[in-house]
Amino acid sequence: MIAKVADFGRAALARVRRRAGRSGTIGPVNKKSTATAHAMTALELRSSFSLASIFAMRMLGLFLILPVFAIEAAKLPGGNDPALIGLTMGIYGLTQGMLQFAYGFASDRLGRKRVIAFGLVVFALGSFAAALAPTLVWLAIGRALQGAGAVSAAVTALLADQTRDEVRTKSMALVGASIGLMFALSLVAAPVLVGFVGLSGLFGLTGTLALLGVAVVIWWVPKEPREHSNQPRGSLMEVLALTKLLRLNFGVFVLHAVQLSMWMAVPAMLVQAGLPRQHHWWVYLPAVLGSFVVMGGTLFQLEKRGHLRAVFLGAIGMMLLVQVALLWQVNAGASLAPMAALLFVFFYGFNVLEASQPSMVSRMAPAHARGAAMGVYNTLQSLGFFAGGVAGGWLVKHTGASGLFGACAAAMAAWLLVAWPMRQPAAAG
Secondary structure: HHHHHHHHHHHHHHHHHHHHOOOOOOHHHHHHHHHOOOOOOOOHHHHHHHHHHHHHHHHHHHHHHOOOHHHHHHOOOOOOOOOHHHHHHHHHHHHHHHHHHHHHHHHHOOOOOHHHHHHHHHHHHHHHHOOOOHHHHHHHHHHHHHHHHOHHHHHHHHHOOOOOOHHHHHHHHHHHHHHHHHHHHHHHHHHHHHHHHHHHHHHHHHHHHHHHHHHHHHHHHOOOOOOHHHHOOOOOOHOOOHHHHHHHHHHHHHHHHHHHHHHHHHHHEEEEEEEEOOHHHHHHHHHHHHHHHHHHHHHHHHHHHHOHHHHHHHHHHHHHHHHHHHHHHHHHHHOOHHHHHHHHHHHHHHHHHHHHHHHHHHHHHHHHHHHHHHHHHHHHHHHHHHHHHHHHHHHHHHHHHHHHHHHHHHHHHHHHHHHOOOOOOOOOO
């Protein structure tokens, strides 16, 4: 009996040592192993930076248009119709939303890199068509063709394929950081560039950046894994049947609808607070950059400790409070310091959600349906942009800024209620 107990003890000790790296000293080895698990490999770094650069080049071209589009488009024949200008701006999100799932679904079958390269070419063609547009109607057609190059789902799915769960949120955060930095850069560069090359030149630059993205796909992005080619194919119904994914899809729709609609009123509030339009980047740039620094110091550490649910719900709550505070600013009279602080909090919450949501989608979706899941997710993201632009303009026109921020607060509160039942995702590592 004693011998059996001793044998059992030796076997248990051997199992513990194997888990600890066969060293016999459990504590230090486990810490080192955990640290290594959360460090990105060279291949993961290459994949993250190359795919983030694709997002960056594509989004820089889009963001350069935003600060100057309404003014410059009004100079074209047909530009005296504000409704047509709004449609021309928003139709990009509509066509992109209609095709995101198709691109993600196709990437599951035809290969991620092939679909990404094709989409970037379509996006470039739309950009060049917009650059040559003689009227606002033709400009709308070019914008619609731009949206038809809907590669976000395929790019995100490839990034998920090439990274482990332990580092995926970091990878997604790099993508989010690239988008945020391009947004900040566009606010500074767009007014200067449009003076030299005009709106057509900005669209030409956008098309050129898209073609550079094709070169990145071919020569820099690592070879894609082919495991999914031997697995069952995902379907739309399979993805839509997962409640945990539906919560995230609802969330990304609300997030981007609120993000776009609130900018229908924020610039005017900054002017009211005494900051001229040409100096708005004095607030935007520090808020964007500072939010990334703070996010990098909080999100990843809390995720490793198994607190991702709390961080996720906390970020939604913070953005809800920002909308309420902006409503208060409208009624009390906008002041520069509170506006700057609120925008910093907004960008922090937005960046946390932008990094964590796609990471959770990629973890929760079946591997063979990851492209389809990201396609649905990015479809709702694009439709959120479209809905935010349309609804934001309507709300400002008919209810003023107070009605806009009241509606944004209600949307964020609804999201918080929908997201609350979510379970704590497995701690990375």
